[in-house]
Amino acid sequence: MVDPQLLSSITAVLGPGGVLTGDAVSSRSAGWISRSSLKAAALFRPRTTQELSAVMRLCHAAGQPVVPHGGLTGLVEGGHASENEVVVSLELMNQIEELDEAAPSMTVQAGVVLETIQQTAQARGLLFPLDLGARGSAMIGGLISTNAGGNRVIRYGMTRNLILGLEAVLADGTIISSMYPVVKNNSGYDLKHLFVGSEGTLGIVTRAILRLQPQPRSQNTAFLAVNDFASLPKILNELNAGLGGTLSAFEVMWNEFYRLVSTPPAKQHPPLPQTYPLYVLVDALGSDEATDRDRFSAALEGVMDKGLAADCVVALNAGERAGIWAMRDDVDQFHQFRPWFGFDVSLPIKHMDEYVKEVRERLNARWPDNKAFVFGHMGDGNLHLNIHVGPGDEESRHGVESIVYGGLVGRTGSISAEHGVGLEKRAWLKMCRTPEELALMRTLKQALDPKGILNAGKILA
Numbered sequence: 168m169v170d171p172q173l174l175s176s177i178t179a180v181l182g183p184g185g186v187l188t189g190d191a192v193s194s195r196s197a198g199w200i201s202r203s204s205l206k207a208a209a210l211f212r213p214r215t216t217q218e219l220s221a222v223m224r225l226c227h228a229a230g231q232p233v234v235p236h237g238g239l240t241g242l243v244e245g246g247h248a249s250e251n252e253v254v255v256s257l258e259l260m261n262q263i264e265e266l267d268e269a270a271p272s273m274t275v276q277a278g279v280v281l282e283t284i285q286q287t288a289q290a291r292g293l294l295f296p297l298d299l300g301a302r303g304s305a306m307i308g309g310l311i312s313t314n315a316g317g318n319r320v321i322r323y324g325m326t327r328n329l330i331l332g333l334e335a336v337l338a339d340g341t342i343i344s345s346m347y348p349v350v351k352n353n354s355g356y357d358l359k360h361l362f363v364g365s366e367g368t369l370g371i372v373t374r375a376i377l378r379l380q381p382q383p384r385s386q387n388t389a390f391l392a393v394n395d396f397a398s399l400p401k402i403l404n405e406l407n408a409g410l411g412g413t414l415s416a417f418e419v420m421w422n423e424f425y426r427l428v429s430t431p432p433a434k435q436h437p438p439l440p441q442t443y444p445l446y447v448l449v450d451a452l453g454s455d456e457a458t459d460r461d462r463f464s465a466a467l468e469g470v471m472d473k474g475l476a477a478d479c480v481v482a483l484n485a486g487e488r489a490g491i492w493a494m495r496d497d498v499d500q501f502h503q504f505r506p507w508f509g510f511d512v513s514l515p516i517k518h519m520d521e522y523v524k525e526v527r528e529r530l531n532a533r534w535p536d537n538k539a540f541v542f543g544h545m546g547d548g549n550l551h552l553n554i555h556v557g558p559g560d561e562e563s564r565h566g567v568e569s570i571v572y573g574g575l576v577g578r579t580g581s582i583s584a585e586h587g588v589g590l591e592k593r594a595w596l597k598m599c600r601t602p603e604e605l606a607l608m609r610t611l612k613q614a615l616d617p618k619g620i621l622n623a624g625k626i627l628a
């Protein structure tokens with residue numbers, strides 16, 4: 168329930184279309200992961216930074232907790248809202264303001280969907296390199312707030328590396344404009360990074376200047392079967408050396424994941440037999456079709472000649488490439504095993520094999536019928552584990568989390584490579600951050616949001 172006085176003040180700022188209450192709120196989804204209905208007291212839809220600033224000033228004065236929403240594809244309950252909270256959705260701030268071909272860069276409002284940004288850049292011969300399965304729904308404000316990674320980090324970096332300038336509104340309505348369209352700017356603290364990856368707890372991202380790259384003129388994709396984990400880093404190094412910096416994805420799949428996404432009801436057919444322990448999707452983006460294809464073939468030949476891969480298929484056209492990538496992106500198949508617990512951890516490649524084996528052994532010991540699907544952006548040290556152990560009660564969730572996160576201790580791993588902490592991983596944060604780091608995070612939160620109204624309880628309890 169929102170204070171009626173506050174509601175009417177905010178309606179005066181946003182107009183009736185900018186304020187949703189009652190059924191208009193509860194008929195909306197709470198997000199991709201929960202698939203339940205939204206429980207917030209009200210939902211506000213500003214159209215400009217100034218409107219959002221006015222809304223936040225009013226909420227701050229009233230001590231009203233606020234949860235920012237983008238495309239609701241987040242995977243860690245970062246957008247969870249209770250009946251006492253209001254949601255600020257950036258969905259109407261969906262304008263592309265400028266595309267500067269000289270820089271090259273694109274200035275966007277926070278509510279622009281990733282796919283729209285990709286297509287707009289592409290139409291001008293440019294590339295916004297961020298890419299992930301949720302591209303059709305995730306908004307740039309949400310992607311920035313979670314510092315999303317995705318499929319091309321190995322080549323272009325995380326979202327943090329793709330942002331030149333940024334604008335955000337603080338909990339008290341203050342507008343922080345760091346909209347500098349240049350790569351180099353060492354005039355004091357780089358404030359935009361406070362808002363990248365802080366999951367809406369320090370400010371609401373309203374606009375950004377995105378760094379664009381030349382559109383690649385060639386793409387080469389292959390799918391390899393591999394007999395042992397020890398060969399994978401060797402393949403990665405071989406391709407990195409042979410492809411002259413064009414390697415853009417190195418996505419590993421353990422056998423169980425590959426079988427899941429290449430067996431009905433999954434739509435894709437297996438491009439290689441389903442009998443190998445490991446598979447890797449490799450992708451290279453280059454600038455010259457003929458020479459890149461020859462170089463890609465030569466690099467793969469090197470891998471095969473050295474006996475590092477057991478089998479290999481190269482995508483001969485865009486359709487075959489899309490088919491291979493569709494397997495990698497087909498995370499909907501996990502829904503066959505509801506409930507499932509999803510993890511995105513990171514750890515050094517040298518520890519990965521031992522870590523995965525240890526997690527499996529411990530799961531098998533407690534839940535012999537478990538299903539554990541492992542895959543991920545191995546080139547970035549990032550593994551996804553999706554685990555089903557039967558009933559999804561809190562005790563089994565905690566047990567699975569103890570196994571997955573416990574195995575990271577002593578291996579310099581992180582409980583979140585890319586999805587963030589939200590509510591879901593909050594209790595485990597202390598396993599991968601020092602007390603001093605956590606204290607500094609609290610100091611920052613206190614300084615920027617002293618009343619604790621912005622995405623309260625996310626990341627830090």
Ligand SMILES: Cc1cc2nc3c(=O)[nH]c(=O)nc-3n(C[C@H](O)[C@H](O)[C@H](O)COP(=O)(O)OP(=O)(O)OC[C@H]3O[C@@H](n4cnc5c(N)ncnc54)[C@H](O)[C@@H]3O)c2cc1C
Pocket residue numbers: 199234235236237238239240241242244245246257277298299300301304305306307308309310311312313314315316317318366367368370371372373498585586589622625
């Ligand atoms: C099929 C699928 C595949 C995915 N693949 C990947 C992947 O490969 N790599 C990866 O990193 N992630 C992946 N994700 C998850 C990823 O975190 C989200 O897709 C995305 O980053 C969140 O954007 P969103 O607009 O949906 O934000 P939301 O889900 O709406 O919000 C996410 C968080 O950001 C906050 N937030 C939203 N907008 C703002 C804003 N403007 N200002 C401040 N805070 C805000 C919210 O409060 C919440 O804490 C995947 C998700 C799905 C469903």
